[in-house]
Amino acid sequence: MSTVVARTRDELTVAREKLTGTVAVVMTMGALHSGHAELVRRARQRADSVIVTIFLNPLQFGPNEDLAKYPRTLEADLELCDREGVDLVFTPSPDVIYPGGDPGVKISAGALGAKLEGASRPGHFDGVLTVVAKMLHLTRPQVAFFGQKDAQQLLLIRRMSQDLDFGCEIVAVPTVRETDGLALSSRNRYLTELDRQTALALSRALRAAEAVRRQGPSAVRRAARDVLVAEPLVLVDYLVLVDPASLDDVPEWFQGEAVLLVAAKVGTTRLIDNLPMVVGGPA
Numbered sequence: 001m002s003t004v005v006a007r008t009r010d011e012l013t014v015a016r017e018k019l020t021g022t023v024a025v026v027m028t029m030g031a032l033h034s035g036h037a038e039l040v041r042r043a044r045q046r047a048d049s050v051i052v053t054i055f056l057n058p059l060q061f062g063p064n065e066d067l068a069k070y071p072r073t074l075e076a077d078l079e080l081c082d083r084e085g086v087d088l089v090f091t092p093s094p095d096v097i098y099p100g101g102d103p104g105v106k107i108s109a110g111a112l113g114a115k116l117e118g119a120s121r122p123g124h125f126d127g128v129l130t131v132v133a134k135m136l137h138l139t140r141p142q143v144a145f146f147g148q149k150d151a152q153q154l155l156l157i158r159r160m161s162q163d164l165d166f167g168c169e170i171v172a173v174p175t176v177r178e179t180d181g182l183a184l185s186s187r188n189r190y191l192t193e194l195d196r197q198t199a200l201a202l203s204r205a206l207r208a209a210e211a212v213r214r215q216g217p218s219a220v221r222r223a224a225r226d227v228l229v230a231e232p233l234v235l236v237d238y239l240v241l242v243d244p245a246s247l248d249d250v251p252e253w254f255q256g257e258a259v260l261l262v263a264a265k266v267g268t269t270r271l272i273d274n275l276p277m278v279v280g281g282p283a
């Protein structure tokens, strides 16, 4: 294996010093799939050296969430990183990242972080931004790659980088899907065969909505809702058509760039998906 693996801060410091040119980082929680591989490929096209972080961050999980059962596949993850030409993997344990336990000082995701995912997962984005800030400080990249699949997370990381002058470029990577439309996600491993079939309603709803996007927001919302109500095993948490910067609902007369976001429970698994689209008016 030519990928260097660092588990401690000292190992990271030594390995980071050896990286040359532009450095990119791809942050993950492990259980890597082709979506993560795509982030790495984009990072390699853009930068001279690529770091992947693999860290299941306890700070972003609520007390009743799936931290304990989250898939852990480190050996396969390291193989994927090696295959994809990753220079350095940083895979610390929680005590390396949080030596004093829960940090007393955290990054606040503010009002944007309290909406949608944040409303269903209180404190989630404070936990995400805190670990992303720490990983940016530790790995010192010029550019960081994040998936559009986690649209609210991407928006908040961009805002943090701008608002707090991190000086790191944030690059978005479009959502990678299975051929049948399902957005790749580490949590797809929880789905039974029936769940997986049921879960296809999410991407089907997004596509149905996109097909009528020129008719405006009402048509878009209705088309997506119609698909989801036809699938009673999908328990919708939210389905919203919002302004990509504010995450506020776009009004009925709106024309321009919007994003349709969905979160739903399928069986015991909570899934999210989204589709950016230009709504209203000519194409």
Ligand SMILES: Nc1ncnc2c1ncn2[C@@H]1O[C@H](COP(=O)(O)OP(=O)(O)OP(=O)(O)O)[C@@H](O)[C@H]1O
Residues within 6 Å of the ligand: 027, 028, 029, 030, 035, 036, 038, 039, 145, 146, 147, 148, 149, 150, 173, 174, 175, 176, 177, 183, 184, 185, 186, 187, 188
């Ligand atoms: N299908 C995908 N396409 C593009 N990027 C993705 C995809 N899935 C995850 N990512 C991105 O990979 C990075 C790491 O995400 P993470 O490790 O949480 O994977 P995940 O599949 O989103 O996991 P989970 O199922 O827990 O949400 C994030 O920037 C995330 O947006």
Ligand SMILES: CC(C)(CO)[C@@H](O)C(=O)[O-]
Residues within 6 Å of the ligand: 027, 028, 029, 055, 057, 060, 128, 131, 132, 150, 153
């Ligand atoms: C950005 C991230 C790696 C922070 O733990 C996580 O939220 C994720 O995998 O999307």
Ligand code: BAL
Residues within 6 Å of the ligand: 060, 150, 153
């Ligand atoms: N993929 C986003 C991180 C999380 O769900 O905790």
